[in-house]
Structures are given as C-alpha cells and as structure tokens.
Amino acid sequence: MKKRGIAQKIGLLSFILLVLSITFSCEKEAINKTSSDGGTIGNTATTTTTTTGNTTVIPNTSFNPYGIWQRFGSPKGYKTDLAVGNIPGEPANRVYMCEHPGSPSEGLYKGYINGNIITWDSEFGLPNAEFKQVNNYMTLYFNVGLPEDAGKYARGIWTNTCGPLSKENTNENGSVGNLLFWTASDLGCGDIQVTVEGVTKTIDSYYSASPSCGSTGCANFTLPVGVYSYTASCSSYTWNGTISCTNNGCSKMQFIQ
Numbered sequence: 001m002k003k004r005g006i007a008q009k010i011g012l013l014s015f016i017l018l019v020l021s022i023t024f025s026c027e028k029e030a031i032n033k034t035s036s037d038g039g040t041i042g043n044t045a046t047t048t049t050t051t052t053g054n055t056t057v058i059p060n061t062s063f064n065p066y067g068i069w070q071r072f073g074s075p076k077g078y079k080t081d082l083a084v085g086n087i088p089g090e091p092a093n094r095v096y097m098c099e100h101p102g103s104p105s106e107g108l109y110k111g112y113i114n115g116n117i118i119t120w121d122s123e124f125g126l127p128n129a130e131f132k133q134v135n136n137y138m139t140l141y142f143n144v145g146l147p148e149d150a151g152k153y154a155r156g157i158w159t160n161t162c163g164p165l166s167k168e169n170t171n172e173n174g175s176v177g178n179l180l181f182w183t184a185s186d187l188g189c190g191d192i193q194v195t196v197e198g199v200t201k202t203i204d205s206y207y208s209a210s211p212s213c214g215s216t217g218c219a220n221f222t223l224p225v226g227v228y229s230y231t232a233s234c235s236s237y238t239w240n241g242t243i244s245c246t247n248n249g250c251s252k253m254q255f256i257q
Contacts, residue, residue: 070156098162
C-alpha cells in the first residue's frame with residue numbers, strides 16, 4: 001500500500017472533529033450476525049435471517065436501502081439509529097441519523113439520500129456518506145479512515161432517543177395501532193412467516209378482498225405507533241420493507257409474487 005502524500009494528509013486534517021468522532025468511533029467491528037444466501041421475489045431459493053433483540057440482519061440479495069436501521073457490533077458500545085426515506089412529513093428521500101448518548105458525536109443529524117449516497121444538511125458540516133450492502137449487513141462510510149472500519153447496520157427500529165420521526169409517531173400517551181399482513185391468493189409456497197420487532201406470526205390463509213385487522217389466517221400485530229421494519233418469507237419468496245403503525249389504525253401490507 002502506498003503512503004499518503006503531504007497534500008492528502010493536509011486534506012484529512014481539514015475535516016472537523018465531529019466527522020472524525022463519528023467515523024473513528026466505528027473501529028474494526030466484529031461481524032457477530034450471520035445469514036445464509038437467499039432469493040429475491042420470484043426465484044426459488046430460501047432465505048434465513050438472524051434476529052437479535054430489535055435488529056434483523058438482511059439476506060444477501062438485492063435490497064432497498066429505505067427503512068429503519070440500527071448500528072451493531074461497535075467495540076465501544078456506541079449506538080446509532082438511521083432512518084432512510086419515507087419519514088412522515090418529510091420528502092421521500094429524507095434521512096435522519098441519531099447518535100445515542102455516550103457517543104462523542106451525540107445528537108440528531110439530517111440529510112438526503114440519492115442512490116446510496118447521503119448528503120447531510122450543510123449546518124452539520126459532515127462529508128457525504130456511502131450507505132451500502134456488504135455481505136449480510138449495511139455499512140455507513142464517511143470517506144475517512146478505512147472502509148472496513150465503517151459502522152455496520154441491520155434493520156431495526158427508531159428508538160426515539162433523539163425524538164420521534166414525526167409528531168404522528170410519538171408514543172408519549174401510550175398510543176397503539178394494528179398491522180395486518182395478508183395475501184389474496186395461494187402463492188404455492190406454504191405458510192408465510194412474518195417478523196416484526198423480533199416477533200414472528202404466520203399467514204396460512206388468503207382472502208379475495210382486503211381483510212380487516214385481526215382476521216384469522218393473517219399475520220396480525222398490535223404495536224406502539226411508529227414506523228417498523230418487517231421481513232417475511234415462505235419456501236420460494238422473501239419480502240422486506242417498512243410499514244407505519246398509526247394511533248388506533250389498521251395498516252395493511254399485501255404480499256404478492
């Protein structure tokens with residue numbers, strides 16, 4: 001490996017202390033979660049995901065970076081929530097990043113994602129960050145230090161440590177809502193297992209029209225209001241994404257081939 005020149009060193013020193021604290025707090029993080037290779041919608045491969053606490057490692061397939069993510073495996077125990085797109089009341093490509101207390105860069109940061117590049121609002125003075133899939137997890141790399149030292153992320157929840165994603169998502173009064181996952185036909189792959197917040201429910205029936213929340217044979221969840229990530233799979237297909245849970249509402253997600 002060639003040594004960096006003087007000009008490169010000077011360039012690195014121009015980054016503000018905030019950038020360094022966010023990036024170098026990631027050190028070489030142990031990969032403590034695994035997942036077998038899996039298929040995308042439409043193929044015949046099966047997918048296995050590993051769930052620990054509130055985070056689920058995504059399968060090594062084509063993916064959508066939009067959703068709620070949480071950092072894992074930090075040697076110093078630093079925690080970060082990352083909300084990529086679909087934030088209520090914000091543009092579709094808005095990004096929120098919450099560095100939890102204990103991190104040298106504690107606080108809430110906002111930006112926008114284009115492809116897999118996040119550009120932060122100018123007030124934060126952060127360089128662009130690359131958010132991409134590496135093996136069975138995601139990395140957030142600020143172009144400082146080595147790419148392999150970047151923070152690692154898995155699908156999770158927004159903890160409200162830096163405040164709710166929107167007023168609609170606050171749970172200050174203990175408000176809850178309902179989620180329902182269903183199919184309109186037999187997909188020919190057996191029962192569908194749906195996981196939200198580490199809890200797995202089964203879809204073993206189908207409906208010709210949209211069913212009501214709580215309907216038998218669907219995967220039903222009752223949760224505090226907020227935005228949740230879900231994963232689902234049967235013998236031939238896999239699905240993942242996010243769904244909003246509203247106060248006393250019934251949010252539905254239909255799975256198709």
